[in-house]
Amino acid sequence: MRVLVVEDDPELGPVVVEGLRAAGFAVDLAVRIDEADLKLDVNTYDCLVADRGLPDGDALDLVRDRRRAGSTLPVLLLTALGTVDDRVAGFEHGADDYLVKPFAFAELTARVRSLCRRGQPVRLPELRVGDLELDLPRRRVRRAGVLLTLTAKEFGVLETLMVRAGEVVTRSELIDSCWDEMSDPMSNVVDVVIAQLRRKLGPPELIGTVRGVGYRIAGPE
Known part of the structure; x- marks a missing residue:
């Protein structure tokens, strides 16, 4: 299963990437919306994990535009913006899941694995x-x-x-x-x-x- 992580924090981004790789995922990293957009165009992913506050905008715009273009890629927003209004905005823009920082890595891994399998045929355990x-x-x-x-x-x-x-x-x-x-x-x-x-x-x-x-x-x- 292949995941795209969009995170501009120079410390957190590599930690998330390496943690997900250790859990068995293939993982690419982008630090800007335009970089993520390009990777989504040229690669096939099973899940997108994105921080909201990025140098060139809010990842909600990326999710919204992808949904309008017909993308069904599962999306998890991983962000410090954790109010009810923030979470509602995330879901209204097309996110499938929302995890607030700080987070437990075991929970992130479980959520990403669940989202990756959402777009695949149902399989036995x-x-x-x-x-x-x-x-x-x-x-x-x-x-x-x-x-x-x-x-x-x-x-x-x-x-x-x-x-x-x-x-x-x-x-x-x-x-x-x-x-x-x-x-x-x-x-x-x-x-x-x-x-x-x-x-x-x-x-x-x-x-x-x-x-x-x-x-x-x-x-x-």
């Missing part, structure tokens, strides 16, 4: 492929009943493959979903994570390579 089980709420993976230790990136890639079990997922789709704009699309980052997953999942191999296209996960035949 557990995904299964053969003897592989992925527990989404607890962020746990088991193979033949054995608990596996995965990194946040490995979990994200495995989740993407299991949600589309039986389908070919291209490298570009994996990069768009699980990496941010700092990743080089020509690098072998996807292949490295897939190799790590195969090693941790063990035999029989579940993740197949579709040469020149991407990867597909399916249960053992």
Whole structure:
């Protein structure tokens, strides 16, 4: 899941970005409305997290304009403006959620994860492929009943493959979903994570390579 954070505070912005990355999200950062607008035009995101008071205006204007253009991207406003009138204005301009600073990071992560999934097909809390089980709420993976230790990136890639079990997922789709704009699309980052997953999942191999296209996960035949 890929998130755009719009925050101009030089201390808070990187903290939010790194915290969300540690929770398994791919995250890009913008510090101005015009920069956020450009990133929204060229990238696909699952959620927008925006401070209101930015150097070139109020993020409410960005949200309002995006909604008028037909965008359904889930939006969370993360701001120090916490009066009832402020929150009402946020919802009236098209925000889906509103979190007032200071905030608990666990709550921010939970809200962002919920918003990211709002725009996706309803899925079960557990995904299964053969003897592989992925527990989404607890962020746990088991193979033949054995608990596996995965990194946040490995979990994200495995989740993407299991949600589309039986389908070919291209490298570009994996990069768009699980990496941010700092990743080089020509690098072998996807292949490295897939190799790590195969090693941790063990035999029989579940993740197949579709040469020149991407990867597909399916249960053992």
